[in-house]
Amino acid sequence: MEDDISDMNRPQMYLFGCTLKSDKREYKVDVDDDETEQQLSLKAACLGAEAEDKFHMVEVEALTYDGKATKVPLVVLKPSVLPSMGLGGFEITPPVTLRLLSGSGPVHISGQHFVSVKDSDNEEEEHNTSPVKRPAGLMFGKKVSQGPEISKKANKMKQNGPAPKASGSRAKPQTKTPVPGKDKAQAGQSKSPSLAEIKSKLLTAAKEGRPLPKTEQKFENFVKSSFKIADKQVVTDLWGFVKTLKVEKK
Known part of the structure; x- marks a missing residue:
């Protein structure tokens, strides 16, 4: 029909x-x-x-x-x-x-x-x-009759706008994109420099005249914060090395 x-x-x-x-x-x-x-x-x-x-x-x-x-x-x-x-x-x-x-x-x-x-x-x-x-x-005639239909569809899309994005925890997957700077900081924490590397840095600082801690307690805090060293024996060994640098400097 x-x-x-x-x-x-x-x-x-x-x-x-x-x-x-x-x-x-x-x-x-x-x-x-x-x-x-x-x-x-x-x-x-x-x-x-x-x-x-x-x-x-x-x-x-x-x-x-x-x-x-x-x-x-x-x-x-x-x-x-x-x-x-x-x-x-x-x-x-x-x-x-x-x-x-x-x-x-x-x-x-x-x-x-x-x-x-x-x-x-x-x-x-x-x-x-x-x-x-x-x-x-x-x-x-047929092309003209299609005009109102196309116009209605366009207006409907304009009014509705794009599909709404999900908010909160459902908006994105649980995996987060790692931040480059943050990864480097975490990598530095997980791996401490070797004892030879620390002594080399201390020697360079002494030659350049940069001040080093004068007491063992302050030096221990300095080593923990700067080189992430928590081993007491390593700290003692490094302190003895620093005192040697001071003696040579005198």
Whole structure:
């Protein structure tokens, strides 16, 4: 059932053609059915083989946007100069009149005739806006109908915003990214310098004239804080080494 309705709303395309000549200089396309929307797409105009070598001018008469009738030249042909011309899909909404202004013809005009059933929404829009019947459902009716749906989806996404992120302990996994500086500090705590390295640093400090603790208790605190040494025997050995440096310095 839905497919049948869709086929009815889809524009139907028909072949269009007319001939203008001396005994029939006008051709009209009227809209007799108010339930349909129609549109002409003129593709080409050409002279017949029997046309005289004179200029043949064809004009088209139709409605402007504000509903007023207007006339404009469509094509000027001459067998020895320009026997035919492509119109590239010149689209006009009926009622349309094609008229041979000069020459005796015949001038053959061909194209396509589109017909589609009006939507109720399009009828209300036409009554509320303009008396001109616009072929909204013919060439681009389906694209227009998708516009409101896309706009609604975009507004809904804008209002809702992105999906909310979980807060608290559920927001991230339990594993924490290690801080580089913190890792180095922990690495320094886990591994103390060797006794030779400490003596080398103490010797360098003494040569540079940097003050060292003068009492064993202060030296013990200094070693614990600076080199993370808690072994009493190592501290005693280092203290003896420092006193030796003091003696050599004297």
